[in-house]
Amino acid sequence: MRVKNKMPSINICLVHYPVKNQNNQIITTSITNLDVHDLARLSTTYGLDCFYIVQPLNRQKELFQELIDYWKKGVGANYNLHRARAFHKVTIVASIEECLQDIGLDKEPIVIATGANIQGNIGYCQLRELAKTRNILLLFGTGWGLADSLIDKAHYQLAPIAGVDGYNHLSVRSAASIIIDRLCSKKWW
Template identity: 40%
Template sequence: MKNSHVYISVVHYPAVNKDKKWVVTSFTTLDFHDIARPARTYELGGYYIVQPLEAQQFVISEQIKYWTEGFGSTFNPRRAEAAKLVRLVSSITEAMEQIEKETGKIPKLIATSAKKYPQTVSYKEMAEIIRKKDDVFLILMGTGWGMPEELVGSCDYVLEPILGTGDYNHLSVRNASAIILDRLFSPNR
């Protein structure tokens, strides 16, 4: 696949709530396909769901099985194809270790945020860096009220915020993922 050196993840922990306290957010079944499908469309190497809670992991595992081995795999083969990219991990570190094992390289972390950081880059700059294929990348998509500033600040890159025409800035992780992947990989950019 053309962009197999790039992975995306939805980070349920660490996340912050509106009071900036660290929390674990809940997985939603909509995130499964609505991020797996664009990940497949833009030919990414995989889609990691970072969820440490066992009860949530059970739900996610069952959904993966349903779409890759169960009835869903034959009922809707196109969705099953995208579901094959989905991987469940307990932490960002575990995702990084799996990517390193698969590619032989430690992935560079690309954070997403509604704020600018010192290492914020434009989509055009990041697309050029990715296109060189010198490194492997893991895009971190926050949930809840975003990722902790400590995590975002520790990443190699932070993508510029997605801005609308006004001051409202509260996209779902599904919407943001699709916009970001299109900005980074669309041949029409």
């Protein structure tokens, strides 16, 4: 059973629609199996409240719900208890709106868009401060990134992870891991 933290909570959302392809068109992407594993394990390691997957296609939702149940309560749960625990964090929803409703509109989550090419208007220190008092929902895009309409609607746009020589083409698995570590890690520096 999923246990929701008391306020304030941090949630992540992996978006498969609306996102862009390399020609800047709006598309729906397929769920990638390792995204689910990696981000579930990340969410559990850092004590996040929930890891949402936005996927409007019913067949995809059914397929991955089956996969999630396999690890939560099927053969996979006996094979790897740690994986079972991680998969309790995962919820598949059809839209961002459904994700916000699940968190609870009364909790007024602050929505933060992420992406390699967005204009950041909030930094990591500011976000750490904000997360002390407010519920946070971080949006991560698949494909070639979140649709502009989503980025525009978010409360903030997180400063991209800077690469060297202008290269910052991380996988969404890497980017989410780094961002959550910067946001949630106990002070190591």
